[in-house]
Amino acid sequence: MHPDLYRQMLRARAYEVAVADLWRRGLISGEMHLGTGEEAVAAGVVTHLRDGDGLALAHRCSPPLVVRGVPLVRMLRELLGKPDGLGHGRAGHMHLFSREHLAGSSGVVGASLPMGAGLALAASRLRPRRIAVAFTGDGALNQGMALETLNLAVAWNLPLLVVCIDNRWAIATRSADVSGGEPGERAAAFGWQTARVDGRDVLAVHAAAQTLIGRLRKGRKPAFLLATCPRLDGHFLGDPMLRMARQPLTDGRELLGEVAGAATRKGGDLLRRVGGVLRMTRLLVQARAGAERDGRGDPLQQARDAMARDPEVRDRIEHEVHDEIASALEAALIDTPGGVDA
Numbered sequence: 001m002h003p004d005l006y007r008q009m010l011r012a013r014a015y016e017v018a019v020a021d022l023w024r025r026g027l028i029s030g031e032m033h034l035g036t037g038e039e040a041v042a043a044g045v046v047t048h049l050r051d052g053d054g055l056a057l058a059h060r061c062s063p064p065l066v067v068r069g070v071p072l073v074r075m076l077r078e079l080l081g082k083p084d085g086l087g088h089g090r091a092g093h094m095h096l097f098s099r100e101h102l103a104g105s106s107g108v109v110g111a112s113l114p115m116g117a118g119l120a121l122a123a124s125r126l127r128p129r130r131i132a133v134a135f136t137g138d139g140a141l142n143q144g145m146a147l148e149t150l151n152l153a154v155a156w157n158l159p160l161l162v163v164c165i166d167n168r169w170a171i172a173t174r175s176a177d178v179s180g181g182e183p184g185e186r187a188a189a190f191g192w193q194t195a196r197v198d199g200r201d202v203l204a205v206h207a208a209a210q211t212l213i214g215r216l217r218k219g220r221k222p223a224f225l226l227a228t229c230p231r232l233d234g235h236f237l238g239d240p241m242l243r244m245a246r247q248p249l250t251d252g253r254e255l256l257g258e259v260a261g262a263a264t265r266k267g268g269d270l271l272r273r274v275g276g277v278l279r280m281t282r283l284l285v286q287a288r289a290g291a292e293r294d295g296r297g298d299p300l301q302q303a304r305d306a307m308a309r310d311p312e313v314r315d316r317i318e319h320e321v322h323d324e325i326a327s328a329l330e331a332a333l334i335d336t337p338g339g340v341d342a
């Protein structure tokens with residue numbers, strides 16, 4: 001295990017653990033989508049980027065931005081709605097943008113692909129041997145603009161790497177139920193070079209990204225990397241499906257009771273539709289409970305295990321990351337009553 005990959009994964013996770021805590025304390029408003037479980041993909045890909053490379057992201061944008069080196073305090077200040085945040089406190093967690101890092105995100109599902117194509121087009125015209133990377137989910141690949149990008153990027157031979165994090169779900173819709181073909185096959189049909197990796201294995205992601213990005217810098221056709229990744233923390237923080245998987249006897253019974261009750265209430269939903277919801281709920285809960293039971297599901301734990309051969313380096317990294325996040329939090333909460341000690 002390369003220590004820097006472990007460090008970057010840990011930074012991404014620790015940052016998001018801090019964000020989750022702020023959200024639970026009510027200091028961040030709105031929904032919160034985290035990339036818990038996607039750290040190996042972020043570290044394995046983004047550590048290859050150089051100055052002048054672009055990065056286009058979707059709603060789970062924190063891990064790649066943290067790895068890219070965007071200042072944590074400015075990101076946190078943005079989430080807290082402060083005027084000195086990355087987007088002047090108006091963008092929130094899904095619309096972060098750093099001009100300095102040529103990195104931005106969008107909550108419009110599918111938008112990261114054309115955004116990445118634009119960054120790649122600019123790179124090809126203005127910055128020789130520079131490239132762009134667009135992160136997307138598998139669900140987003142059914143968007144028209146995503147498919148148009150798969151087409152145009154080849155037609156224009158853009159230096160673009162699309163990284164598709166495939167967790168098989170789009171909120172509560174199974175991708176398989178609404179998608180024709182596998183994501184990589186679609187990209188290959190348009191003429192992209194493609195690769196597939198286990199998105200929990202940071203070394204595998206790092207090696208695959210190195211090959212694809214290396215070829216892009218030499219002017220080869222656009223590249224598509226499919227990284228399979230279980231969704232460890234639900235669609236968003238507080239996801240009721242995750243609560244059901246974790247506490248089936250309390251939260252599960254309560255939430256399923258609400259759904260079933262809809263069938264019997266006057267003017268309630270049709271029994272057939274409620275049956276469909278219950279079936280989908282069962283599949284979601286099974287998938288999440290399975291990911292939780294499977295110790296190998298957490299890529300950070302895998303990376304930590306691989307660091308066991310070098311415990312001194314591992315401990316030093318863990319202390320340094322802990323201190324980095326603690327001081328970023330302290331600085332971000334400087335004007336928040338209760339601040340870090342609440």
Ligand SMILES: Cc1ncc(C[n+]2csc(CCOP(=O)(O)OP(=O)(O)O)c2C)c(N)n1
Binds near residue numbers: 107136137140170235
């Ligand atoms: C254009 C658009 N349609 C719908 C939504 C609502 N939405 C937010 S996340 C999401 C699912 C996206 O699934 P995927 O791309 O697989 O990413 P994941 O959340 O699984 O990481 C949807 C449909 C949106 N934000 N934008």
